[in-house]
Amino acid sequence: MVQAALADPLRESPYPGLLGDSTQPPDTILTPGNAGLFAALHNKDMSNAFDTGPARFAPAEPGLRWNHTFAGLGPDFYTELKPSPLPSPYWVGRNRALARELGLQSQWLESDEALAALTGNQLLPGARPLASVYSGHQFGVWAGQLGDGRAILLGELQTGQGPQELQLKGAGKTPYSRMGDGRAVLRSSIREFLCSEAMHGLGIATTRALCVTGSDAAVRRETIETAAVVARTAPSFIRFGHFEHFSFSDQPAQLKALADHVIDRFYPHCRQAHQPYAALLQAVSERTAHMVAAWQAVGFCHGVMNTDNMSILGLTIDYGPFQFLDAFDPAHVCNHSDEQGRYAYNKQPNMAYWNLFCLGQALLPLIDQQDDALAALESFKTVFPAALQARMAAKLGLTDEQDGDRELVESTFRLLAANKVDYTIFWRRLCGFTAQSGHEPVRELFFDSQSFNTWALQYSERIASVEPAQRHDLMLKNNPKFVLRNHLGEKAIQAAKLKDFSQVATLLDLLETPFDEHPGHESLAGFPPDWASSIAISCSS
Ligand code: AMP
Ligand code: MG
Secondary structure (H helix, E strand, O other): OHHHHHHHHHHOOOOOOHHHHOOOOOOOOOOHHHHHHHHHHOOOOHHHHOOOOOHHHOOOOOOOOEEOOOHHHOHHHEEEOOOOOOOOOEEEEEOHHHHHHHOOOOOHHHOHHHHHHHHOOOOOOOOOOEEEOOEEEEOOEEEEEOOOOOEEEEEEEEEOOEEEEEEEEOOOOOOOOOOOOOOEEHHHHHHHHHHHHHHHHOOOOEOEEEEEEEEEEEEEOOOEEEEEEEEEEEOOOOEHHHHHHHHHOOOHHHHHHHHHHHHHHHOHHHHHOOOHHHHHHHHHHHHHHHHHHHHHHHOEEOOOOOHHHOEOOOOEOOOOOOEEOOEOOOOOOOOOOOOOOOOOHHHHHHHHHHHHHHHHHHHHHHHOOHHHHHHHHHHHHHHHHHHHHHHHHHHHOOOOOOOOHHHHHHHHHHHHHHOOOEHHHHHHHHOOOOOOOOOHHHHOOOOOHHHHHHHHHHHHHHHOOOOHHHHHHHHHOOOOOOOOOHHHHHHHHHHHHOOOOHHHHHHHHHHHOOOOOOOOOHHHHOOOOHHHHHOOOOOOO
């Protein structure tokens, strides 16, 4: 019944014919390298082909090895098309550590060839660009067909870390752009670049970002801004919404092909299960539970947990109006477009569960028995609290489990909320707490010092049995000194708009290793300035 009701908006999609376009073959693609060869073969211009000039003219080799597994699913899943060029691109940020992990040749990310290729102005040899189609529930409402409206997948790189898809976000219009311009602005691209690496540094499952390039091309949002492209990677960019798309548009063969693709590549153990598709739902539920537990523990608000922004691999994906909490407010809503507060910080676990139900609904034609789907979803309810408790216990420096630990975590959250204490600073200062010390650096964060004293007594008793050096070490590894607060991102963005990209580089450096001290950068670990609370972050990106 539910499926029938949900399918209607899709049929009314203003873009019913779009999938038909995907049967078109891609344009012939000429890169500068093979353009020279092409010309030479046709005897038009031999100068390039026989260029024996100095080595500095030789294009840097990316050293990429491609697979095109997603493309192998067939044209029902995507439209092949090339990125649209941007004029005069420039580097905004480069993640050399990720480039190394991907096995890219070190000089390549410094080259003009890389700048052009990662902006989408030239196609990397071996790439097979495409935009995928998906659907989704946005703010609790079925939104019908969406899809990669501005992200273009170049293919899958073979790396030492396994397969990694490479996608250019902001690389121009696609058949799924709807009313959008296919672009991303500099502001939101810097935020995605820095935050995805910040999450990775925090040990939270996430897509990664290789670089941001910018262009002075104008992009209209509330004001006129400029364009940028984020080159991002993930083992897969498949979302819950991909499954919803094929389920609710009544394409069971495609739904099954997609589920098999995901199981075979990422959840092979599900194949052995009595019910592989229910096992998939359970595995995704568990990964999602771990991801959201990690968000809650670090004080991260995603801001737009629509089902099209939920990764089938349990990765944090699509960084838009996110925020790391400053003062601890459980009901904090970071997205100014979210008027109902649907994605408030303390609602994130429930919203993840709601989204998993959408995924379960979408997989139902493959699972057969509703009870099997419900049982698979049930796992979220045990995995999430256990994962959150484990993360919080580590933040408190507890090296073993004892009765009363859950209550201690609860009372800590309540105390922080009542005193609106800065979340990151509280935990980092707590690392220096000892049962003997006066606790002054922590106490001064609370206006109600009496309730802090009561809590501190309870905490002191609990940690009396923990070896102090071990606790200190555990806490320093679980309570970051640096998170990407809104105001830090904002300052880097303002400088970048004036073509000073040094703050982007500095923040990337700190956020890659956020648990380290980084002497000399204390100001970036301090309280937010007063103006931080007036930063309005919306869906506009
Ligand atoms: P988001 O809220 O950024 O996750 O985007 C929701 C949907 O809108 C996705 O299908 C995006 O691809 C699409 N979209 C967002 N911004 C644009 C844009 N500027 N141009 C085209 N499509 C967009
Ligand atoms: Mg999205």
